[in-house]
Structure formats: C-alpha cells, structure tokens
Amino acid sequence: MAGFKFRMQKVLDIRLDKEEESKRIFKKAQDEKNKAEQKLNDFKNKYNKYSKIDTNCSMIEKKIRQNYCNALYFNIGEITTELENKVKILDKKREELKQKQIERKTVEILRDKQRDAYIKEQKLIEQKNNDEFALYAYIRNTKNQQL
Structure with a gap:
C-alpha cells in the first residue's frame, strides 16, 4: 500500500480546499440569517409589548408610543424583506456547497477505485510469487x- 500514488491528489486537495471554503461561506450566510431572524423576533416582541393600549397614560405618552410602534412596524417590514433575501442567499450557498461536495466525492471515488485496483494487482503479484516459490x-x- 505504501507504493500507491494517486496522480490526481493535487486535484483532490484543491477540491477539498474549495469545499472547506464553501462550508465557511455557508456557515457565515447561516449566521447572518439567524441574526436577522433574532432581530425580527426582537422587534416583533417589542411591537407586541408596546402596541397594547394603556389607559393610564397621558395623550403625549400614547402619541410617543404610537410613533414608536409605527417605527417598529416599519422595521419589521424591512427586516422581513432582508430575511427573505438572506434565506435565498443561504439556499444558493447550500447548493454551491452540495456541488463542491459532489465534485470532491467524485475524485475520492476515483482514488478509491484506483487504490482498490492497485491493491488487487499487488495481491496478484504476491500470489504469483507464492505460487512460483511453492512450485520451486x-x-x-x-x-x-x-535421489
């Protein structure tokens, strides 16, 4: 097995590096999507908290609360759009990662087949030598x- 050399090892190494890079990019996109989801949930929680009508407040406080709720509602809409874009980006990155994994596995399958063929050839050579020694x-x- 020590004599086996895979001629496409550099190609495999390059594909492994590309897959690792794609994994990092995918993880980054996933983190950004999670942050956007967290931000959206925070704004929704704040909106639900402050949108309840408090009868003990003065008119000025009600107006300030209403303006704050309007700003939160506007931000919720923006973050929802941003989240949809991040989900699309994440899906694109996921597909790229899958493609990189397929490319890597293709070369690994070639390597495994060549290694198996090499091992089989070595076993045949060893068997021929053993047969020859037995014959002698x-x-x-x-x-x-x-005599």
Whole structure:
C-alpha cells in the first residue's frame, strides 16, 4: 500500500480546499440569517409589548408610543424583506456547497477505485510469487526424493 500514488491528489486537495471554503461561506450566510431572524423576533416582541393600549397614560405618552410602534412596524417590514433575501442567499450557498461536495466525492471515488485496483494487482503479484516459490519447493522436494 505504501507504493500507491494517486496522480490526481493535487486535484483532490484543491477540491477539498474549495469545499472547506464553501462550508465557511455557508456557515457565515447561516449566521447572518439567524441574526436577522433574532432581530425580527426582537422587534416583533417589542411591537407586541408596546402596541397594547394603556389607559393610564397621558395623550403625549400614547402619541410617543404610537410613533414608536409605527417605527417598529416599519422595521419589521424591512427586516422581513432582508430575511427573505438572506434565506435565498443561504439556499444558493447550500447548493454551491452540495456541488463542491459532489465534485470532491467524485475524485475520492476515483482514488478509491484506483487504490482498490492497485491493491488487487499487488495481491496478484504476491500470489504469483507464492505460487512460483511453492512450485520451486515442490520441484526441489521431488528431486530430493528421486535421489
């Protein structure tokens, strides 16, 4: 097995590096989507908290609260759009990662097949040598018995 050399090892190494880079990019896109989701949930929670009508407030406080809720509602709409874009980007990155994994696995399958063929060839050579040694031993033993 020590004599096996895969001629496309550099190609495999390059594809492994590209896959790792794609994994990092995918993870970054996933983190950004998660941050956007968290931000959206925070704004929704704040909106739900402050949108409830408090009868003990003055008119100015109600107006300030209403303006704050309007700003939150506007931000929720923007973040929802941003989240949709991040989900699309994440899906694109996921597909790229899958493609990189397929490319890597293709070369790995070639390597495994070549290694198996090499091992099989080495076993055949070893078997031929063993058969030859056995034949020589048999011939030597039969000559010794005839003498």
